[in-house]
Amino acid sequence: MFQRKSDILAAYLFLGILALGLIFTDVAMRQHLDAPVLKQRREIVRVLALTDLALFTEARYTRHPSMADRNTPFQDHPLSLEHFPSGSILALPPHLNTTATQ
Numbered sequence: 001m002f003q004r005k006s007d008i009l010a011a012y013l014f015l016g017i018l019a020l021g022l023i024f025t026d027v028a029m030r031q032h033l034d035a036p037v038l039k040q041r042r043e044i045v046r047v048l049a050l051t052d053l054a055l056f057t058e059a060r061y062t063r064h065p066s067m068a069d070r071n072t073p074f075q076d077h078p079l080s081l082e083h084f085p086s087g088s089i090l091a092l093p094p095h096l097n098t099t100a101t102q
Helices: 005-048 085-089
Strands: none
Touching: none
């Protein structure tokens, strides 16, 4: 059936691209079908004022940025250094940024 090794490669590439296309089609269909459920969940989160998703597992001020205050990273000691890497990656929450409100 396949005369050359390049024919096998072309067949694998075609099957891979076809599978990728099917995956994207499935995702688009699922997004369309799940839209009412996601809308309902967004409304529940808005009504109950739920906190944000926990992105990091290290410190509680990086797990829940919307619940953090200015002194949370220094709760062990006022002069302690930031020792969690995620503390330097995570941006300051908007409610603590005084320059953003001015």
